[in-house]
Amino acid sequence: PKYVYLFKEGRADMRALLGGKGANLAEMTNIGLPVPPGMTISTEACKEYYHIGGKMPAGIMDEVKQYLTTVEEQTGKKFGDLSNPLLVSVRSGAMFSMPGMMDTILNLGLNEQTVQSLASNTDNLRFAYDAFRRFIQMFGDVVLELPKHEFENLLHRQKEEQGVTYDQELTSESLRKVINNYKEMIESETGHPFPEDPMVQLTMAIEAVFRSWNNDRAIIYRNLNKIPHDLGTAVNVQSMVFGNMGNDSGTGVAFTRNPSTGENVLYGEFLTNAQGEDVVAGIRTPRPIAQLKEEMPVIYDQFEKIADLLERHYKNMQDIEFTIERGRLYILQTRNGKRTAQASVRVAYEMAKEGLITKQAALLLVEPNQLDQLLHRQIDSGAKLNVIAKGLPASPGAASGKVVFDSDEAERMGKTGAKVLLVRMETTPDDIHGIVAAQGILTSRGGMTSHAAVVARGMGKPCVCGCEPIRIDYAKEEFTVGQLTVKKGDIISIDGSSGQVILGEVPMKEPEISSEYSIVLSWADEYKRLEVRANADTPEDAKKAREFGATGIGLTRTEHMFMGQERLPFVQQMILAETLEERLEALSHLLPMQQGDFYGILKAMEGYPVCIRLLDPPLHEFLPSQEELLIETTELKITGKDPKLLAEKQQLLKKVRALHEFNPMLGHRGCRLGITFPEIYEMQIQAIFNATVELTKEGYNVLPEVEIPLTIDVNEMKIFKEKIVAIAEAAMSAANAKFHYSVGTMIELPRAALLADELAEYSEFFSFGTNDLTQTTFGFSRDDAEGKFLPNYVERKILKENPFIVLDQKGVGKLMRIAVEGGRKARPGLLIGICGEHGGEPSSVAFCHQIGLDFVSCSPYRVPLARLAAAQAAI
Ligand code: PEP
Ligand code: MG
Structure with a gap:
């Protein structure tokens, strides 16, 4: 059998036989790159080694020797030769x-x-001895399996004797001594001298690679990553080249395009008469690649051609490592180059324009999450940061500001022009004005779907949430983290893209939207099948969403309209009402306000569907907390000053207690409110259709979708559908107008997903609320899990990802499939979308495409990335 392959005999698709590295070296060789010649001993040889009980297969070294002759011819060197020895890795x-x-x-x-x-060829005895020392150490460690620390000890002792700290300070004489000591140690430990014969060295090294396939670390790694144990490993034997053989030698790295701007110029650096290590060790400062053109024009020319060849071959910007040995260029490695978001877009755009790749391929070159960066301010990459804590990266972008713990205060200070950072244990709809006024938000509790996270993302405002290491003391107006105390007014920064909390101000880079960016996104629209909508609660957000390319609103959370100074009193009156009359009276004040909200949003989204969800959260969210009221009533009692106010507060406390629930997320919320307080939903429905009538009469084409949250049964839907139709019909006939509208439901509870076929009877659309669906499928509280046990689950790989960020395709996804199938069976062509936070996460968007949804909906700022992800899913 044939066990050995020259690089030029292999191909990229021979990974099983040659291993990943061998196949790659073969591919590079075959596209004409000057790769240092070598050979690959196949995985079959390794399998045979084990098959015959851990022995070198017969004839294998003869084959190696034979191919080595070819390598010798290719390199003009000879293995073991005295004047020009071939050395290999x-x-x-x-x-x-x-x-x-x-x-x-x-x-x-x-x-x-x-x-x-080697010493005379490089004119550097010290270098040659150091290379020899390293070789003996590597050989002793991995081939002879002697403990690494014994070598380290000998080296350390020599450094001590010489009174130096670093390896590179050792002279050639000292290195000579280290070599002698290594050799003595090897002989006394193994009973054999260090093998001087290169062929013996090679045979032993190849066998050691075979053995390493079954060392403990490798076995554990394979078990962990479910890699079969019988694949075997290949062995690559490659000629070494040296960049330190004089001034016609050198080494460097280069990108085929500028990795920070994307500009189509070679970008990199090189050093003459040096080894790669010299660059890494920072001993000498490398020079820009452009200077290579002056110094070695022929080599530069050749390199430029290779760079071009590589881009054409791999259809991507490359990051290339090269060495020049005595006027000959060698390519050691090439891989797809890492790049900034800005460069990523420009490279993709220009490569397509240059005809190097198709538009589809260009779209696949851009990482959707990178697009997000471009829309937000970022911390300057060179900045030194004093990171004091890390939380969840809840909303991208960076912000600095004075710490403020109270939303009213944030608003007050914001009005004076101060930059503030709102720091709260968590936020509620009550904090909205503080969030608006702040540069960014930091919370110590709550996850990626917490109020702070969702609201901040919607506004495109940086947010770090669930930052458990910080301990907030509202009374003292400070927070501590470890030994550090940060007081109100101190300046901190947050990076909502990484979750970092940083002490002090940091330098930032403003977002830059290029024309390439818009063009690449317009290409995305050509290929995507999913519609991309936005979650938006205000006309401003709706406008922004349109600018970012949203074609509709997938979720308007109407509860966000129940806040605000002038509304809350009526909302509270509505909740506290003892009689229906009282409640209707409160609602009559809210109706025109809601109508105005809907008017604005529908108008901003003219021509596109706007999905309006009726009230969702439990009512006590709109009342003061028990703690707050207890403190207030106690104080009022003690002072005895204002008995009337005391009575009021006591009444309020009674109501808050009555509304208290142990599990509000599983409690009196969603359409259950609409069942028990039909007049609340009626007011909202009326407001929607009044606004629709107004706009229709003004000549706007508006498309409201009325959405029922948290349904579990068709009987709920039947009740609401009939009610909505009745109110719509009445509105039309009263105004003598005609408009289009539809009625549907959120699918956010397992029972709803399972009974989707029944729900579809009264639903013209479904929208997956995957925040609640994840919460209820896992039984994980969306407000607590991420701060408590979930990170541990992810760290220990019990769960692959945080399911509140990346949709759990296995579990939650299964329910979604059931719902899609059931819904469309009962109502062919049923419109289905997603509006949970997963609607703006690339892999989740791909899944939504795959299971046949019609739209995804996410915060306005994530619309561009969702458009790209949707296109990538369709390509
Ligand atoms: C959801 O549950 O996924 C959803 C969109 O609704 P909310 O986050 O408002 O509960
Ligand atoms: Mg929900």
């Missing part, structure tokens, strides 16, 4: 990349004689 390389297997052995082929040749 030996590396493991399985089909899947596997940390835990053998490390690389470099400089194999060095011995007492060849080390002298």
Whole structure:
């Protein structure tokens, strides 16, 4: 059998036989890159090694020797030669990349004689001895399996003797001593001298790679990652090249385009007469690649052509490592280059324009999450940060400001022009004015779907939430984190993209939207099938959503309209009402306000559907807390000053107690409110249709969708559907107008998903509320889980991802599939979307595409990334 392959005999698709690394080296060789020649010993050889009980398969070294002759011819060097010795690296390389297997052995082929040749060829004895020392150490560690620390100890002792701290301070004489000590130690520990014969070294190294396939670390890694144990590893033997063989040698790295701007120019740096390590160690300062053009024009020319070739081949910007040895260019590695968001968009756009790739391929080159960055202020990448804590990255962008713990105060200070950062344990709809006034929000509790997170994301405002390490003391107006105390008025910064909380102000970069950005997104619209809507509660948000390319609103949370100074009293009156009459009276004040809200939103979204959800949260969210009232009533009692107010507050407290629930998320909320207090929903429905009539008469084409939250049964839907139709009909006939509207439900509870076929009878659309659906499918409180046990679940890989961020396709997704199937069976063509936070997360968007949804809806700022993700899913 054939066990050994020259690089030029392989191909990229031979990973199973040659391993990932071998296949890659083969691919590069075959597209004409000057890769240092070498060979790959196949995984079959490794399997055979184990098959025959851990012995080298017969004839394998003969094959290696034969191919080595070819490598010698290709390089003009000879293995073990005294004047121009061939040195090789030996590396493991399985089909899947596997940390835990053998490390690389470099400089194999060095011995007492060849080390002298290396010294004279590089004119650097110190370098040659250092290379030899490293080789012996690597060989001793991974081939002879001697403890690494014994080598470290010997090296350390020499440094002590010489009174130096760093390896590079050791002279050639000292290194010579270290080599001797290494060799003595090897002989006394193994009973054999260090092998001087390069062929013996090579045989032993290859066998060591085979053995490393079954070392403990490798086995554990395979078990953890479910990689079969019988694949075996390949072994790559590649000729070494040296960039330090004089002034016609050198080393460098370069990107085929500028990775921070995307500009189509070679971008990188190089050093003459140096090794890669010199760059890493920072001993010498590399020079810009452009100077290579002056110094070695022929090489530069060749490199430019290679860069071009590589981009054409891999259809992506490349990050290339190269070495020049005595006037010959070698490519050591190439991979897709990392780039900034800005560069990513520009590279994709220009590559398509240059005809290098199709528009579809260009769309696939941009990472959707990167788009988000472009819309927000970012911390300058070079900035030194004093990070004091880390929370959840709830809403991207960075902000600095004076710490404020109270929303009223945030508003007051904001009005004076001060930049403030609102710090709360958590926020409620009551904090909305504080959030508006603040540069950013930091909370110590609550997850990615908490109020602060959702609202901030909607406004495009930075937010870090669930930052448990910070302890807030409202009374003292300070928070502590570890030993540090941060007081009201101190300046902190947050990075909502990483979750970092930073002490002091930080330098920032303003967002930049380029014309390429808009064009690439318009390409996305050509290919996506999903509609992208926005979650928006105000006309301003709706306008912003339109600018970002949303074609409709997928969720208007009407409870956000129940807040605000002038409304809350009526909302509270509505809740506290003892009689129906009293409640109707309160509602009559709210109706025109709601009507005005709907008027604004529908108008801003003219021509596109606007899904308006009726009241969802439990009523006590609109009342003061028990604690607050207890303190107030106690104080009033003690002072005895205002008996009337005391009576009022006591009455309020009684009501708050009566409304108290142990599990409000599972309690009297959603359409259950509409069942028990039909007049609340009636007011909202009336307001929607009044606004619709107004706009229709003014000549606007508006498309309201009335949505019922938290349904569990068709009987609920039947009640609401009939009511909505009746009010709509009445509105039309009263105004002698005709308009279009539809009625549907959120699917956010498992029972609703399971009985979707029944719900569809009275629903013209479904919208998955995956925040609640995740909460109830997992039985995880969406407000607590992320701060308490969920990180542990993710860290220990019990769950792969936080299901409140990345849709759980396995569990929650299964319910969604059931609902889609049931709904469409009962009502073919049923409109179905998603409006939970997952609607703006790329992998979740792809899933929604896959199961046949019609739209995704997310916060306005995430609309661009959702458009791109939707296109990628369709390509
Ligand atoms: C949901 O539950 O996914 C949803 C969109 O509604 P809310 O977040 O307002 O509960
Ligand atoms: Mg919900």
